[in-house]
Amino acid sequence: MDRPSENQLxxxxxxxxxxxxxxxxxxxxAPFGLHPREFAVLRALGGGDxxxxxxxxxxxxxxxxxxxxxxxxxxxxxxxxxxxxxxxRRKHALRLTEDGHALLTxxxxxxxxxxxxxxxxxxxxxxxxxxxxxxxxxxxxELPMGTHPEMSEPAEGGATDPExxxxxx
Amino acid sequence: MDRPSENQLxxxxxxxxxxxxxxxxxxxxAPFGLHPREFAVLRALGGGDxxxxxxxxxxxxxxxxxxxxxxxxxxxxxxxxxxxxxxxRRKHALRLTEDGHALLTxxxxxxxxxxxxxxxxxxxxxxxxxxxxxxxxxxxxELPMGTHPEMSEPAEGGATDPExxxxxx
DNA sequence: TATTGTTATACTCTATAACTATA
DNA sequence: TATAGTTATAGAGTATAACAATA
Numbered sequence: 062m063d064r065p066s067e068n069q070l071x072x073x074x075x076x077x078x079x080x081x082x083x084x085x086x087x088x089x090x091a092p093f094g095l096h097p098r099e100f101a102v103l104r105a106l107g108g109g110d111x112x113x114x115x116x117x118x119x120x121x122x123x124x125x126x127x128x129x130x131x132x133x134x135x136x137x138x139x140x141x142x143x144x145x146x147x148x149x150r151r152k153h154a155l156r157l158t159e160d161g162h163a164l165l166t167x168x169x170x171x172x173x174x175x176x177x178x179x180x181x182x183x184x185x186x187x188x189x190x191x192x193x194x195x196x197x198x199x200x201x202x203e204l205p206m207g208t209h210p211e212m213s214e215p216a217e218g219g220a221t222d223p224e225x226x227x228x229x230x
Numbered sequence: 231m232d233r234p235s236e237n238q239l240x241x242x243x244x245x246x247x248x249x250x251x252x253x254x255x256x257x258x259x260a261p262f263g264l265h266p267r268e269f270a271v272l273r274a275l276g277g278g279d280x281x282x283x284x285x286x287x288x289x290x291x292x293x294x295x296x297x298x299x300x301x302x303x304x305x306x307x308x309x310x311x312x313x314x315x316x317x318x319r320r321k322h323a324l325r326l327t328e329d330g331h332a333l334l335t336x337x338x339x340x341x342x343x344x345x346x347x348x349x350x351x352x353x354x355x356x357x358x359x360x361x362x363x364x365x366x367x368x369x370x371x372e373l374p375m376g377t378h379p380e381m382s383e384p385a386e387g388g389a390t391d392p393e394x395x396x397x398x399x
Numbered sequence: 400t401a402t403t404g405t406t407a408t409a410c411t412c413t414a415t416a417a418c419t420a421t422a
Numbered sequence: 423t424a425t426a427g428t429t430a431t432a433g434a435g436t437a438t439a440a441c442a443a444t445a
Contacts, residue, residue, distance in 0.1 A: 071357060072251050072345045078291045078364045079248010081371045081394055082241050097392075108424060115426060124414070148343060151421045151426040176241045177371055183363075188240060191363045201348055202250045223252055223266075284403060293437070298405060320403040320444045 076223040089175040093168045103165045111154030140164060245392040258344040262337045268304060272334045282324030309333060
């Protein structure tokens with residue numbers, strides 16, 4: 062029950078390591094007071110093109126109703142502003158503030174460091190091989206890599222601790 | 231934003247594929263009306279040694295208060311019984327019924343089929359290589375493979391759709 | 400005094416649907 | 423008639439703590 066090792070089937074190992082990787086990333090963002098989803102918002106806004114909330118909703122697969130509170134929290138912390146949209150008065154043009162840009166820069170560095178540490182023991186060839194195998198798995202899973210139907214509906218219980226969820230064997 | 235491919239950093243790909251794998255497994259269990267956690271309970275009881283609810287709680291990293299409703303649901307479906315414990319009247323001895331054994335057998339076959347399909351395009355050498363690389367990652371993540379401190383506390387947000395959570399770069 | 404099972408409570412996260420103002 | 427943003431509400435899932443029976 063406890064060892065996702067040789068005698069366990071592979072799907073469970075993939076899910077377990079994926080879960081731990083996401084958890085670790087979440088912890089890497091914690092010092093900045095950022096939930097991974099908030100980091101995603103800041104990063105999406107990093108380019109500075111004044112996206113609307115609906116733009117973000119579509120890009121991040123987050124319903125508009127959820128996006129409101131998300132943006133509220135970041136705005137209250139002074140990390141972004143809701144500027145008026147130049148041509149459509151219904152929309153907001155979301156823009157990072159100075160502080161927002163500064164925090165994003167720091168968080169991105171931490172994200173890079175996390176990735177570096179994660180693959181510290183890997184050679185370039187091993188990283189490439191892992192990517193190759195995982196991308197093949199993604200293809201088998203019909204993970205469309207551009208529109209994620211399954212991944213945007215965690216309702217089926219796909220996003221929980223694999224240890225408690227039983228794995229695949 | 232949408233392609234966890236070559237230009238994305240690796241941690242995000244690992245998390246995405248792990249999430250999709252868990253989602254797929256969840257869907258593989260759905261025809262049996264089993265949440266992955268319920269499958270884990272049935273499987274743990276498959277040996278038939280009459281475990282207590284606390285035994286399961288510890289083994290599956292699920293709090294006792296949650297275990298009650300979990301067992302209730304499976305018992306109401308006639309998949310397991312709460313027999314009296316032979317020596318300790320506080321405990322129950324949980325045992326699968328005939329129906330429970332039958333469903334477990336079917337679900338385990340589906341789980342095996344899911345794994346088989348997942349790695350259908352893989353050679354034995356590729357599977358071994360993927361396992362090797364993932365286990366190395368598990369070591370780096372200090373995933374203790376036997377007691378999972380991080381994995382039993384999804385509170386930090388480690389178990390959500392990586393697409394919406396922003397990944398690691 | 401500790402443990403097993405249980406219940407109650409509250410908290411977080413989420414989706415759905417309504418509502419407004421604009422288009 | 424449709425869209426952007428917002429709000430309200432309700433549902434699921436969860437953890438915490440208290441409780442009774444038993445050890």
